Amino acid sequence: MTKMHTLLLPLFFTFLTLSQSQPHSDAPPSSTVCIIGAGIGGSSVAHFIRKYSPDLTPTTKIQVFERNNIVGGRIATVTIAGETFEAGASILHPKNLHAVTYTKLLKLKDAVDRFSKYYEETGSRPIFETVDEMLKWSGLFNLTTRTLQDELVDAGLSPLLINELVTVITRINYGQSVYMSGLGGAVSLAGSGGGLWSIEGGNFQMAAGLINRSEVALHLQEEIKSVADLGDYYELNSTKGNSYICDVAVVATPLDELNIQFIPPISIPERKLQHTHATFVRGLLNPVYFGLKAAAKIPDLVATLEDPKLPFTSISVLKEHNEEESTYKIFSRQPMTDILLDSIFSVRKETIRINWAAYPQYHAPEIFAPFILDGRHLYYVNAFENAASTMETSAVAAENIARLILSRYFGKVSVHSSNLNLKASSQEEDAHLDL
Numbered sequence: 017m018t019k020m021h022t023l024l025l026p027l028f029f030t031f032l033t034l035s036q037s038q039p040h041s042d043a044p045p046s047s048t049v050c051i052i053g054a055g056i057g058g059s060s061v062a063h064f065i066r067k068y069s070p071d072l073t074p075t076t077k078i079q080v081f082e083r084n085n086i087v088g089g090r091i092a093t094v095t096i097a098g099e100t101f102e103a104g105a106s107i108l109h110p111k112n113l114h115a116v117t118y119t120k121l122l123k124l125k126d127a128v129d130r131f132s133k134y135y136e137e138t139g140s141r142p143i144f145e146t147v148d149e150m151l152k153w154s155g156l157f158n159l160t161t162r163t164l165q166d167e168l169v170d171a172g173l174s175p176l177l178i179n180e181l182v183t184v185i186t187r188i189n190y191g192q193s194v195y196m197s198g199l200g201g202a203v204s205l206a207g208s209g210g211g212l213w214s215i216e217g218g219n220f221q222m223a224a225g226l227i228n229r230s231e232v233a234l235h236l237q238e239e240i241k242s243v244a245d246l247g248d249y250y251e252l253n254s255t256k257g258n259s260y261i262c263d264v265a266v267v268a269t270p271l272d273e274l275n276i277q278f279i280p281p282i283s284i285p286e287r288k289l290q291h292t293h294a295t296f297v298r299g300l301l302n303p304v305y306f307g308l309k310a311a312a313k314i315p316d317l318v319a320t321l322e323d324p325k326l327p328f329t330s331i332s333v334l335k336e337h338n339e340e341e342s343t344y345k346i347f348s349r350q351p352m353t354d355i356l357l358d359s360i361f362s363v364r365k366e367t368i369r370i371n372w373a374a375y376p377q378y379h380a381p382e383i384f385a386p387f388i389l390d391g392r393h394l395y396y397v398n399a400f401e402n403a404a405s406t407m408e409t410s411a412v413a414a415e416n417i418a419r420l421i422l423s424r425y426f427g428k429v430s431v432h433s434s435n436l437n438l439k440a441s442s443q444e445e446d447a448h449l450d451l
């Protein structure tokens with residue numbers, strides 16, 4: 017979740033192509049791929065289609081629809097007192113969390129190593145038609161069938177250690193307890209032990225940069241409200257009253273809380289999203305609330321256990337402006353009311369609240385939605401989010417979707433799925449033993 021690379025992509029908003037709506041008429045003369053959502057998932061689908069098949073560029077249009085007025089989705093920034101901070105996907109410093117020790121103790125890096133199989137050369141790496149196949153191939157599937165708690169108990173950790181220390185990490189990363197699925201938990205734990213990464217000016221620039229480089233028509237502030245299969249093509253209708261004709265349609269956003277109408281209807285397993293309330297406060301914490309004598313004694317990160325009486329998951333210092341004033345980020349499962357904030361802070365000059373439909377509520381065993389929603393050319397990137405929700409996993413799922421499109425619609429690459437079952441079973445067993 018907090019894997020660190022240094023990736024600097026230029027900010028080219030001014031060059032983003034804004035295109036006009038297309039008339040509602042015949043099928044387009046060239047192929048059109050329509051992508052709903054300009055987060056890291058949608059922008060990565062566009063990027064990988066272009067990367068793997070540059071020859072399609074003159075004849076294949078990529079249209080990206082984004083309901084917000086900015087790309088990035090759950091990678092977004094807030095500005096407080098003129099300074100910019102990550103509001104959603106950010107980084108997590110492992111220093112206070114014992115994560116490095118756990119990672120070594122539990123061999124959780126093995127889960128990360130397995131994940132890195134998705135970066136192997138495309139020549140030897142299959143294109144996956146289902147999330148199950150994809151996870152089985154890397155040996156990660158079994159981790160989605162048991163809870164993190166079960167995996168850790170089997171690894172010999174005492175319930176006290178799990179409940180008091182591992183819980184802190186899963187709560188910060190996913191707002192959930194150790195009863196979440198083992199894979200989500202492993203990603204949360206193993207990721208926090210690595211180096212950190214972030215992009216100056218905001219991580220959302222990754223999505224912006226990818227869109228800019230991928231020759232797409234970007235429709236900002238255009239929400240898609242329906243997707244109809246009209247036989248040879250799809251018709252997308254937006255809340256602006258525009259219709260778009262697409263040969264391939266990609267859903268790159270979680271469908272769980274959306275009202276997009278699919279004609280004919282699609283069927284996906286029910287999934288609940290964990291809401292994380294991110295509250296940003298410029299001010300000063302009240303030491304009395306924490307049973308301390310001075311604000312300076314309050315640690316930079318206050319994390320909490322699973323206790324219904326505790327009103328927040330974590331409070332961290334984003335920036336100390338001076339002794340009297342810092343900017344803090346609070347994560348909580350419920351909104352932070354003014355009354356509550358006034359008891360936690362002795363000074364509160366500015367407050368910004370964001371209610372994120374943040375990530376799936378993870379359960380074991382996980383049941384995955386299909387990548388291919390209709391057996392034709394309607395794809396769903398966020399089916400993979402039941403495995404784990406990170407910027408990186410979104411990009412990995414998006415790459416697979418791009419390869420599926422190139423293979424199934426454009427006939428570009430062959431699907432190497434014949435050996436899947438064989439490889440899967442042996443690696444799944446390994447995954448279990450390692451944990």
Ligand SMILES: Cc1cc2nc3c(=O)[nH]c(=O)nc-3n(C[C@H](O)[C@H](O)[C@H](O)COP(=O)(O)OP(=O)(O)OC[C@H]3O[C@@H](n4cnc5c(N)ncnc54)[C@H](O)[C@@H]3O)c2cc1C
Nearest residue numbers: 053055056057083089090104105106239240269405406407
């Ligand atoms: C508080 C928080 C902290 C996190 N911390 C981390 C972290 O430290 N590290 C990490 O790697 N990950 C983190 N994550 C997870 C990470 O943000 C997500 O996994 C990732 O950004 C998902 O990207 P996505 O493109 O799949 O979806 P999204 O980013 O949700 O993108 C979907 C896009 O689709 C748009 N959209 C939705 N419906 C429509 C429609 N009908 N028409 C047009 N557009 C539409 C949305 O506006 C959105 O822009 C965090 C998430 C949250 C909320």
